[in-house]
Amino acid sequence: MLRIRASEIGRVWGVGDSELPVKEKAVNNFDEDAATMAVEARKYALVRAGVSASRIGAVYVGSESHPYAVKPTGTIVAEALGVSRRTLGADLEFACKAGSEAIQIVSGLVSSGMIEFGLAIGSDTAQGRPRDPLEYTAAAGAAAFVLGGKGDGVVGEIEASVSYVSDTPDFWRRSHERYPSHGHRFTAAPAYFHHIISSVKLLQEEGYSLSDFNYVVFHQPNTKFPFAVAKMLGIPPDKVEHGMVCNVVGNTYAASSLLGLCRVLDRARPGEKVLVASYGSGAGSDAFVVNVLDGVLERRVRAPLVDDLIARKKYVDYAVYLRARNKIRLQ
C-alpha cells in the first residue's frame, strides 16, 4: 500500500507543517479499489476465524467509494471468496460509518439465526479534492470481520449495539460528482461530536458506565477529534490511544473505526471491554460494546497485526500520488 506524507501535500499547496492534521495517509495504487481491498481484508479475517468460505451466509460491504455506481461490490467479494451462491450480499453507504453498520446488520442476521456466519467489511478509497483540507486525510483502507454465534475460540462478543442518526448535511457527494463537499466547521460540533456523544449516551441509558471500558475507539477523521470527543465525555486519552491509526494511515472512512477496533484486539486481554463509536456524515453514529474473549490470544497471531500491515509501505511523491489516484487528465 502506498503512503504520502502530509508534508508532501503541504509542500505543493504551501501549507506549513503546523497545520497538517496527520503525519501521512495510505493511498491505493491505480490497480486497487474498494473491492480489491475488501477481498484482501476478508482473507486475513477468514484465516483468523478458521471458518471455511462455504459457511459464510452474508457479505456486506460498506464504502463511499464502491467501484460501481450500479453493480455491487459485495458480489465481487463473494465471488473472489468462492462462497456459496446462496449468499445474502449487499452494499452499504453511510459515509464513514458504512463499515460499522455492516457489523450491526450481520450481527442481526446471525442473532436471528438466518445465517451461521457473515462477513462485515468496511473498505474505502476516499476522495479528497486537491487543495481541500480533506486531501491530507482522505485515505484508503479496509477492515473485515467474520461474525458468527457463540463457539470455541471466539475473539470477542458484541454485547450491545445502538445507533443514532439525524439529517445533518455536514459532508456529501452527489451522483456524478468527483469529489465530496463539506461544511467546514459545521462538521465538528453539530456533526461528529453531537452524534458520537449521542450514541454513547444511548449506551449509558442502557446501563453502561464509561468507566466499564478498558479501550475506546472513535471514528478518526483526524488526530484531534477522537481525543476531543473523549475529553467531552470524560474518557481519559490513554484509553483512546490504543485504537488510533489515523496519524499514519489517514482517515480510511468506512474502515476507520473498524481498523481502530482491530488494533485494540491486537493488544487487548480476555475479559476486557471495548467501546466502539463510529461516525458517518449525513449523519449518524453506531456505538457498540465488545467483550474480549479468550480466543483473541490464539487467533491474533494467525495473521499480520494492524501495525505489521501499516509498516508495509512505499512512499510516493505528489506526482505519483496524482497518477495512482487517477487525478491526471489525459485528455
Next chain:
Amino acid sequence: MRRVYIAGASLVKVDEYWGESLDSLVSQLADGFSGLALRKIDAVYVANMLGEVLQSQANLGALVAEDLGLAGVAAFRVEAGEASGLAALHAGYQSIRAGLADTVLVLGVEKLSDASPEEAMATSSLSERYDYVGFQGVPQPAIASMMYNQYLKRFEVPQEMVAQFPVMMHEHAAKSPHSQYQFKITLESVLSSPFVSEPLRRLECAGIGDGAAAVLLCSSDALSTIRHDEVVELAGSACSTDIVFPFDREDPLRLGAASRAFEEALARAGVARRDIRVLEIHDSYSILACLLLESIGLSEPGRSGVDLKKGKYSLAGEVAVNTFGGLKARGHPAGATGVYQAAEVYLQLTGRAGECQVDGAKVGAALNLAGLGSCVFASVMKVRDV
C-alpha cells in the same frame, strides 16, 4: 439638547449557533428585558451587516419588530459595515436628542456561521473598496497585514508587542459568560499559529461568531414614566470617516476617523480622555488594537505594546481595554459587535460585569470600526452622577 440614557441591556453569548436563525437569536434577547417596558418603545434600530448576503434577508427592522411583538413601531436596519452596531446606537442617540423619540431599542444581530470559509473571507472584505479587494484580489486581512508590516518596521518593535494583545483579550474573556472563547492562550501559541497573511497570524484575528445584543435608550422624560433597569448616560456619540483604502491615506498607521470620532464624542459628553476607565475597542486584527490606542492618544505611536506590558490596559490598569475579551475573544458577530460593546460598557458602569468588573468605573467608551478605519463610531457613557 436632551440627555440620552441607557436603561437596560441584553446579550446572547457569542457562539456558533448552527441550529438558530436571525429571528430566534433576536427572540432570545427578550428574556434579558423581562420586566422592562418594551411595549412603550417608540423605535427599533437594527444593526446588521450581512443579512441579505448570508440569510437572503433584508428589511430587518420590520422582521425584528414583529419578532419582539412590536409590529407598528418605527423600525429599520442600520448598516455601516462592521460598525453597524454603534451606528445604530448613534441613530438612537440622535433620535432622542432631537426629541423625535423617547424610547429606542438598539438591537444588533448577525449570524456568520451560515457562511462557508470562502464566503466568510469575501464578506470580511465587503467594507473595503471592491475595485481593490475584488478586482485586485487583496482582501481585508491582507491589507491589515500590510499595515502590520509597516508598523513593525517603522517603530522597530518585535511582533510580540502586537501579538500579546490577543493574549490579554483571552485572559479577559476567560472570565466572561457571554464571550465566545472563554479560555486563555499563550503568546507562544499566537506566534506559532498559521499565517493568515504574513505577519498576521490566525490567533491575531477575530473568529466567526453569531450573536445578538440590545440596549434600551431612553430620554429623561421616559425614565420617569417607564419601568427600567439601572441607568447610565449615553453622554456622547459621534462618527467620522476616512479614505477607504488605508494606503491612500496620508498615514496608513494613523486611524484619523477614530481620533476625530473619539474627540467629538468626548466633547459632547463633557469628559476628558483621562476620565475613561473602561474602553471597548475594535480589535478584529491585533494590529488594529495598537493603531486604535495610539490614534486616540492613549499610547504614543509604537508604544501601545509597551503600555500593555506595563499593565496599563488590564482590568486593574489605568484604562481597562476590552474587558470581556473584545472582538478577538468575546467574539465578532460583525454588525452586532458595536451593540455588544455598548452593552458591555453599560454592564461595567452599573457594576454588573461579574468577574470582569473594573472597580470604580464611572466613565467608559467604545470604538467600532467599519473596514480598516474608514468609518468609525465612538460612544461615551458615564454614570449619572459624574
